[in-house]
Amino acid sequence: MQLPPALHARLAGAPGSAEPLPVERNPAAGTAPFRFAPRLVRFPREHDFFEDGDVQRHLYLQDVLTQVGGAPERPRVPEFTCQVAGCCQAFGALDDYEHHYHALHGNVCSFCERAFPSGRLLDAHILEWHDSLFQILAERQDMYQCLVEGCTEKFRTSRDRKEHLVMRHLYPVDFRFDKPRKSRGPAMPGAAEQVLAETLGDDGVPSEGDAMEVCSEHVEPPPEPAGERRAYSHRCLTRI
Amino acid sequence: MWSRERGRLKPLRCGVEELRCRRREREAALRKARREQQLVSKRLLRDEALEEAEEGCVAVIFGEAEIQQFLRLAQRGTEEKEREGALVSLRRGLQRPETQQTFIRLEGSIRTLVGLLTSNRALLQLEAARCLHELSHSEQSAVVEACLPATSYLLTYLSGHSSDFIELCLYTLGNLIVESEAVRRQLLPQGIVPALAACIQSPHLTVLEALGYALSQLLQAKEAPEKIIPSVLGSTLPQHMLQLLQPGPKLNLGVAVEFAWCLHYIICSQVNNALLITQGALSTLGLLLLDLAGAVQRTEDAGLELFLLQKQPSLLPEGLWLLNNLTANSPSFCTSLLSLDLIEPLLHLLSVSNVVSVLVLTVLCNVAEKGPAYCQRLWPGPLLSSLLDTLAFSDTEVVGQSLELLQLLFLYQPGAAQAFLQQSGLQALQRHEEVAQLQDRVHALQQIALHG
Numbered sequence: 001m002q003l004p005p006a007l008h009a010r011l012a013g014a015p016g017s018a019e020p021l022p023v024e025r026n027p028a029a030g031t032a033p034f035r036f037a038p039r040l041v042r043f044p045r046e047h048d049f050f051e052d053g054d055v056q057r058h059l060y061l062q063d064v065l066t067q068v069g070g071a072p073e074r075p076r077v078p079e080f081t082c083q084v085a086g087c088c089q090a091f092g093a094l095d096d097y098e099h100h101y102h103a104l105h106g107n108v109c110s111f112c113e114r115a116f117p118s119g120r121l122l123d124a125h126i127l128e129w130h131d132s133l134f135q136i137l138a139e140r141q142d143m144y145q146c147l148v149e150g151c152t153e154k155f156r157t158s159r160d161r162k163e164h165l166v167m168r169h170l171y172p173v174d175f176r177f178d179k180p181r182k183s184r185g186p187a188m189p190g191a192a193e194q195v196l197a198e199t200l201g202d203d204g205v206p207s208e209g210d211a212m213e214v215c216s217e218h219v220e221p222p223p224e225p226a227g228e229r230r231a232y233s234h235r236c237l238t239r240i
Numbered sequence: 241m242w243s244r245e246r247g248r249l250k251p252l253r254c255g256v257e258e259l260r261c262r263r264r265e266r267e268a269a270l271r272k273a274r275r276e277q278q279l280v281s282k283r284l285l286r287d288e289a290l291e292e293a294e295e296g297c298v299a300v301i302f303g304e305a306e307i308q309q310f311l312r313l314a315q316r317g318t319e320e321k322e323r324e325g326a327l328v329s330l331r332r333g334l335q336r337p338e339t340q341q342t343f344i345r346l347e348g349s350i351r352t353l354v355g356l357l358t359s360n361r362a363l364l365q366l367e368a369a370r371c372l373h374e375l376s377h378s379e380q381s382a383v384v385e386a387c388l389p390a391t392s393y394l395l396t397y398l399s400g401h402s403s404d405f406i407e408l409c410l411y412t413l414g415n416l417i418v419e420s421e422a423v424r425r426q427l428l429p430q431g432i433v434p435a436l437a438a439c440i441q442s443p444h445l446t447v448l449e450a451l452g453y454a455l456s457q458l459l460q461a462k463e464a465p466e467k468i469i470p471s472v473l474g475s476t477l478p479q480h481m482l483q484l485l486q487p488g489p490k491l492n493l494g495v496a497v498e499f500a501w502c503l504h505y506i507i508c509s510q511v512n513n514a515l516l517i518t519q520g521a522l523s524t525l526g527l528l529l530l531d532l533a534g535a536v537q538r539t540e541d542a543g544l545e546l547f548l549l550q551k552q553p554s555l556l557p558e559g560l561w562l563l564n565n566l567t568a569n570s571p572s573f574c575t576s577l578l579s580l581d582l583i584e585p586l587l588h589l590l591s592v593s594n595v596v597s598v599l600v601l602t603v604l605c606n607v608a609e610k611g612p613a614y615c616q617r618l619w620p621g622p623l624l625s626s627l628l629d630t631l632a633f634s635d636t637e638v639v640g641q642s643l644e645l646l647q648l649l650f651l652y653q654p655g656a657a658q659a660f661l662q663q664s665g666l667q668a669l670q671r672h673e674e675v676a677q678l679q680d681r682v683h684a685l686q687q688i689a690l691h692g
Contacts, residue, residue: 020571021578024611026651033680036644038568038606041561045508046277049557054279055270057501061281061453062266089320089362095404100362102402115360118399149399150434170429171392176358 121147121177128158129181147178277462282415283453284377285408302333307343311352314364327356327367334374337383344375344386354390369408376415384419391416391427395435403444410439410447414454417461424461428468432458437475445492448484452498459505469511478506478516482524487531496528556592560599567606574607578617583607587626594635601630601641608648615652623649624659631668636677643681650688657689665689 030036043049082089082097084105091097107122108115111130116122124145127134137143142154144161148169155161158180165171165178273279302310310333313326333339343349356368372394375387394409413432416423439451455477458468472478481499485491503521507513513521566573577583586604590597604623607614630642649656669686672678 020575021613021617022611023571024613025609026611029609029648029651030644033684034644034647036605036609036641036648038609040565040568042510043508043561044510045505049561050508051271051274053504053558054274055267058270058279058281059263059266060497061283096363096366099366099402099405102400103362103365103405104360106401117396120399121396148431148434149395149438150431168429169392169431170426172389175392177396 116177120149147175280418282377282418283411284415285373285411300333301336301338302330302342304342304346307333307339307346307349311349314356314367315352320361320363323361324363324367327364327371331367331371331374334371337378337380340375340378340383341380344383350386350389354393357390358393366405366408369405369412373408373412373415376412376419381420384416385423387412387416388423388426392430395427395430395432398435398439403442403447406439406442407444407446407450410450410454414450414457417454418457421461421463424458424463424468428471433468433471433475433477437477437480440477440480445495448492448495449498452484452495452502456498456501456505459502459509464505465509465511469506469509472506473512473515478521479519482516482519482521485524485528487528491528491531556589556596557599560589560596560603563603564599564606567603571610574610574614577603577607578614583618584622587622590626590630594633594638597630597633597635597638598641601638601645605641605645605648608645608652612652615649615656618649619653619656620659624656624663628663628665628668631665631672636675639672639675639678640681643678643685646685647681647688650685657692661689 077092077094079090079092080097081087082091082100082105084101087104089100091100103117104115106115107117107119109122109125109130111126114125116125124147128144134143138156142156144155144158146153146155146161146164146169148165148171151169153164153168155164158178162173162175162178162180165175166173171178270279307330310326310330314323314330317323317326334343353368353371356364357372359365359368372387372390375383378384391413394413397409398406400406413427417427417432436451436455439447442448442451455472458464459472461468481502484499485496485503503516503525507516507521563577567577583604586600589600604618608618627642627646630638633639646660650660666686666689669682672682675682
C-alpha cells in the first residue's frame, strides 16, 4: 500500500484540512438480521493474531532473518601497554584495553587503591572504610546503604546489610564487593597487611580468583585520614 | 547464532533451496512452540573475528581432567598469557553440550568461574564472562541454571563502563531470563529492573541493543503482566525506550527493533497503557511507522524485512487492525481516510487473503456507518465492483461483512441499490441464499434492493 504524501504531512503535524463530516445515523442501520457496529478491538498477547509476528521475531533472534544493525569495527593495533602508573598490562586490541581500563583504573579508591565495578560501590566503600565521620554517625543511626541499585534501605551495621542483601535480594553470602572491614574505626596504616592477608588467603597462595580490588602489584599503606574531611572527592580517575 | 561480523561475505555452505527448506522447518517449529506456549529463543554472541584468529577448529569434547586442568591454570598459572590461554580453551570447549554437562557436574567449577569473573584481571574477567555466556545459551535447563550464582555480579557490572563487557553480560542475562520462572524469581529481587533502567542511559548502541534484547525476554515472560510490567512501567525505562524509537537521523534499527518488541509486550498485556500514552507513545510510534514506510519506498534494504508493509502480507492485518481502532469511533479519522484518498488503495487489498479482506471491509463499514455524508464520499467509484467481487468469495466471514456494508450503502446512499441491481447484484447474492449464517441478510438485501 503506497502512502500518499499528503498523509505523511498530515500525520506529521501539518495543519489538518476540513472539519470532520457530519455524522447522521439511521436507527435501522445494523439492526437484525444485520449486526454491524463499530468496535475497538484489543487482542490479548497469546492471541493467534500475533502468531505471524511472534514467529518473525523468533526467526530474527535465531538469526534466520537478516539482522538490521551494523557490526561495529574491531580494529587490532600493534601491542601497547597501559599508561597508568604502576600498571604494565599489554594489549593488542583497543576493546580489551577499554575493559581493562574501566575494570581496574575506572573506579579506584585513592586511599587503598581498591578498584570497584561502579561508582556506587566505590562511594559506599569510601564512606564505610575511610570516613571517620561515617563511623561516628553510624553509632547513632542507620548508615549502611543497601548495595542494590534502586533499593534505598539503610542499616545499622554492615552485618545487617549483608543479611538484607542475602534475604531480600537473594545475593550470595560471599558477595565480593561487600567485604566487611576487620577493625572498627578509620582505616589505619596497619590495614595494609590486612588487605594483603585478605587477598592472599591464609596460606599465602592467591585464593580462588583474587577479589577484584587491588589494582597494582604492590599495596601502599593508605594515608592517615584527615580528621573530619569528607572523602567524596577522592577518586583515582587517571586521565591518559 | 547471532554473530558480530555480519557484513562479511561468507561462502555458502549449502544451497539456497536448502536454506529455504531450513527456514520453513524453523517456522513450523516456532508456530508449534507458540501454540504450546513454549516459545523460547536465545541469542549467542560469538566473535567470529576472534574465532578465526584462534584458527577456529571444531571444538573438541573435554573430559573432567582436562576441564580441571584449564581451571587450575586459569586460577593459579604464573604467566598471564598462560592463564588467559587456559580460559580461552575452556571457553571454546564449552561450545559443546557434552563439555557443558561435564563442566557443571564438576565440583567447584562454577565457583571458580565466578571467582575469575570477579578477579582483578580484566582479560580473565572477559573470558570468564564468555564461558558463562556459552552456558547461558544451552538448551539444557541444568546447564543454564548452573549460572545462577553469577547473576548478582552480572547485574553489578551493568553499571560499569566497559561497553563490550556490559554487552556480553546483557546477552547472558537475556538468555538466562528466558530459561525459566525460577531464574526470574531470583533476578527480580536482585534488582534487574533498576539495573536496566540505569544502564539504558549508555551511549553505546551495542549496549542498547543488548539491553533491549534482555528486556524483551523479561517482558515476554508468562508472569510479566502481574510481576514484571508494573515495575517496568514505574521505572524510567518507558521514557527512554520511546526516546530510542524517535524517528530521525539518530535512529538505529537494531536498537529500535528490540524496544519496539518491548513496547508490544507491555502494551498487549494491557497493564497501564494510559501511562504510555501520556508519555507520548502514540505520536512516537505513529511517526516512526510513517518514517519507516517512507524509507521503504526509497530503498529496498533486505535488512528492513520487519518493516516492509508491501512485501510482508503478514503485516497487513496489524496495519488494518490499527486502522479499525482509529476509525471505529472517530469521525475525523474517517473523514481523513476519505479526503486522503485511501479508499482505493484499501480496495486493492481485498484480494490478498480472507483475514485481510474482512479487516478492510470492517474499516469501510466504520466509515459508512457514520451516515450519508460519508457514504456520499464512497460513491460512485470502484467500491461497488469490489463488493460484487467479494460476493463471489466462498468465505462466509468475508461475504457476511460485505453484506453489512451493502446494507449501510443502501440505507444512506440514494441510487446505490439501483446500481447494485443493474450490475447483476441479485445474481451475486443468490449463491449464498442457502448458507445458514448468511441467508437472513441475503433475503433482507434482496427485499431492500427490489422494493426500497
